Amino acid sequence: MADGNGILVIGEMAGNEPASTTLEALAAGLSLLASLPGEKLSVVLAGASTAAAAQVAIAHGAQTAYTIEDASLADPAPEAVVAAAQEAVRQASPRIVLGSKTILGRDVLPRLAFRLGTALAQDCTAVAIDDAKRLLATRPVYGGNAVATVACVSDIAVAALRAKSIDAGEPDSSRTGEVVALSVDLASAVRVRPVDRVEQTAEGIRLEDARVVISGGRGLGGPEPFKELGKLAALLGGAVGASRAACDAGWVPSSYQVGLTGKTVTPELYIAVGISGASQHMAGCSNSRTIVAINKDAGANIFKDARFGVAGDWQKVLPAFMEQLQELLG
Amino acid sequence: MTLKIVVTAKQVIDPETPTSAFGIDSNAVTVPSNQSPVINGFDEQAIEAALRLKEASGDAHITVVSVGSGFALDVIKKPLAMGADELILLDDPAFDNAIDPTVTVAALAAAIRKIGDVDVVLAGRQASDWDNAQVPIGVAEALGWPVATVAKKVDINGTTLRVERVLPDGHEVVEADLPAVVTVSNELGTPRYPNMRGIMAARRVQPTVWSAADLDLAIGSLSPAFELVSLSKPQSGVETEMITGDDDEDAGRKLAQRLRDERII
Ligand SMILES: Cc1cc2nc3c(=O)[nH]c(=O)nc-3n(C[C@H](O)[C@H](O)[C@H](O)COP(=O)(O)OP(=O)(O)OC[C@H]3O[C@@H](n4cnc5c(N)ncnc54)[C@H](O)[C@@H]3O)c2cc1C
Numbered sequence: 001m002a003d004g005n006g007i008l009v010i011g012e013m014a015g016n017e018p019a020s021t022t023l024e025a026l027a028a029g030l031s032l033l034a035s036l037p038g039e040k041l042s043v044v045l046a047g048a049s050t051a052a053a054a055q056v057a058i059a060h061g062a063q064t065a066y067t068i069e070d071a072s073l074a075d076p077a078p079e080a081v082v083a084a085a086q087e088a089v090r091q092a093s094p095r096i097v098l099g100s101k102t103i104l105g106r107d108v109l110p111r112l113a114f115r116l117g118t119a120l121a122q123d124c125t126a127v128a129i130d131d132a133k134r135l136l137a138t139r140p141v142y143g144g145n146a147v148a149t150v151a152c153v154s155d156i157a158v159a160a161l162r163a164k165s166i167d168a169g170e171p172d173s174s175r176t177g178e179v180v181a182l183s184v185d186l187a188s189a190v191r192v193r194p195v196d197r198v199e200q201t202a203e204g205i206r207l208e209d210a211r212v213v214i215s216g217g218r219g220l221g222g223p224e225p226f227k228e229l230g231k232l233a234a235l236l237g238g239a240v241g242a243s244r245a246a247c248d249a250g251w252v253p254s255s256y257q258v259g260l261t262g263k264t265v266t267p268e269l270y271i272a273v274g275i276s277g278a279s280q281h282m283a284g285c286s287n288s289r290t291i292v293a294i295n296k297d298a299g300a301n302i303f304k305d306a307r308f309g310v311a312g313d314w315q316k317v318l319p320a321f322m323e324q325l326q327e328l329l330g
Numbered sequence: 331m332t333l334k335i336v337v338t339a340k341q342v343i344d345p346e347t348p349t350s351a352f353g354i355d356s357n358a359v360t361v362p363s364n365q366s367p368v369i370n371g372f373d374e375q376a377i378e379a380a381l382r383l384k385e386a387s388g389d390a391h392i393t394v395v396s397v398g399s400g401f402a403l404d405v406i407k408k409p410l411a412m413g414a415d416e417l418i419l420l421d422d423p424a425f426d427n428a429i430d431p432t433v434t435v436a437a438l439a440a441a442i443r444k445i446g447d448v449d450v451v452l453a454g455r456q457a458s459d460w461d462n463a464q465v466p467i468g469v470a471e472a473l474g475w476p477v478a479t480v481a482k483k484v485d486i487n488g489t490t491l492r493v494e495r496v497l498p499d500g501h502e503v504v505e506a507d508l509p510a511v512v513t514v515s516n517e518l519g520t521p522r523y524p525n526m527r528g529i530m531a532a533r534r535v536q537p538t539v540w541s542a543a544d545l546d547l548a549i550g551s552l553s554p555a556f557e558l559v560s561l562s563k564p565q566s567g568v569e570t571e572m573i574t575g576d577d578d579e580d581a582g583r584k585l586a587q588r589l590r591d592e593r594i595i
Pocket of ligand 1: 143216217218219220242243244245246257258259260261262263273274275276277278279280281284294295296297300312313314315345346371456457458
């Protein structure tokens with residue numbers, strides 16, 4: 001592995017702020033720096049307006065913030081971000097590049113890794129530095145049925161962090177850093193041209209932000225019962241999610257899907273109804289504070305991950321549960 | 331002009347294997363030997379996308395390429411039974427590397443070059459073993475082609491590719507010039523089942539087998555990205571409290587009370 005020059009975070013914007021996942025990556029970078037004395041942490045931010053975000057990133061530990069501003073970056077094409085990231089890598093020549101496995105990141109980071117002559121350590125839940133100063137990346141594999149730790153042995157290591165697996169640090173406004181504006185030819189980088197976008201937003205609270213999530217699976221048997229889950233969600237101020245089986249069956253839109261290839265949710269309360277608890281589903285909800293499962297199969301995997309469980313038929317359990325709740329909540 | 335389609339497909343452990351049946355032995359994931367492997371689910375969706383393109387164009391040729399070693403022929407021939415025209419196995423002990431996409435990418439890119447004049451490569455969005463979601467992107471980078479990921483619909487109009495990409499709350503339509511790579515997601519729809527005629531036809535087809543030497547690949551000269559340090563079973567730290575009652579309704583009521591007592595709701 002190359003000597004020196006530290007860590008570069010491939011940042012992402014949420015409006016004019018760094019995304020929460022970028023703050024998580026900066027926190028991961030700061031903790032790695034403890035094993036890389038004298039090296040530095042940088043970030044690259046590509047957006048329509050980056051000045052405020054650069055200062056936030058600096059308060060979160062970045063010593064250099066590379067910025068690229070362009071109106072087209074308000075909703076960036078992945079290839080534009082790759083071009084920006086490549087230029088930042090050229091200037092910072094880091095030994096480690098960290099990003100996040102977000103919608104943008106899953107398109108940007110593999111491309112970047114291959115362009116840098118390596119491959120991506122995907123979906124990492126923890127990172128560390130070993131005695132040989134190699135990056136150690138720990139990540140679920142086989143849909144979460146196993147956990148692997150790999151050492152990155154190429155000259156440059158590129159890792160994507162799973163969202164919400166590392167706490168974002170507290171900002172410290174006494175930290176200082178430099179801002180370096182990059183100039184990159186974005187237009188010629190983009191070969192996959194966006195021509196249209198169709199939004200399919202559910203009404204009410206966003207699944208990703210909800211404090212309570214009620215998810216239904218194949219065990220619900222059809223689209224109708226999801227209305228019951230909706231009533232329960234309304235009662236608890238939450239949102240409705242689903243397993244992939246329920247989405248694939250067309251009972252609810254794919255935007256409801258929680259899991260490895262769906263949304264990651266971390267509510268206070270996650271209630272799984274008629275969901276078996278496949279590891280690929282749990283990958284999207286296992287960091288919830290309390291998981292409650294209702295499943296008629298007492299041996300279902302979901303009960304291994306749930307804090308509270310009822311082994312019973314949801315058609316009987318759920319109405320009684322809701323009635324009692326209504327009474328308790330007044 | 332015949333549309334030349336390549337689909338990449340991988341043989342994997344059945345991801346629906348119950349969690350309790352997964353084991354770990356000498357740093358490899360194992361399942362009981364009576365568990366048959368399957369074709370990675372998203373790759374079957376890629377094959378389905380290819381078959382739909384073939385139906386739409388009327389004149390297309392679908393070559394399925396798989397990298398690995400120790401293929402189960404009855405499993406890996408399924409794409410032929412579904413309607414693909416040709417199967418090429420990149421079979422070499424040197425390709426049997428689960429953790430590092432570097433070798434797989436190099437083998438696939440070399441095979442696509444050797445096939446020649448390929449218009450579009452379709453691949454599953456990720457493989458259900460290492461969930462890496464990067465080999466098709468690496469192939470695109472190696473070939474210098476654009477790549478559109480997580481497709482739920484794939485169309486080709488002349489030399490223009492048009493893809494509907496799944497987003498968390500909807501979808502995006504993108505276009506790119508061919509040749510290009512597309513990764514396909516389950517939102518494309520359920521792959522067709524092979525019919526009897528397809529199964530009979532597939533029995534008669536022998537796959538082409540290429541080794542690293544056939545591809546002029548010096549595997550030793552490829553620098554690996556990763557080294558496996560450890561592999562283990564995940565720990566669940568949760569202690570589960572099962573709520574019981576006189577009947578299901580009673581259990582439901584007790585669950586509400588319990589959550590209230592714990593101030594969870
Ligand atoms: C690479 C990959 C990625 C994947 N990504 C995801 C993902 O992001 N999200 C996801 O969810 N899945 C994902 N999956 C699929 C996953 O493996 C499972 O197939 C899926 O989660 C199963 O959904 P389910 O639990 O609803 O269905 P099932 O496994 O069929 O479970 C249904 C459950 O309902 C129970 N039930 C039936 N009737 C009743 C009743 N009357 N009352 C109470 N309980 C009842 C049954 O006991 C059973 O446990 C992925 C798979 C792969 C291979």
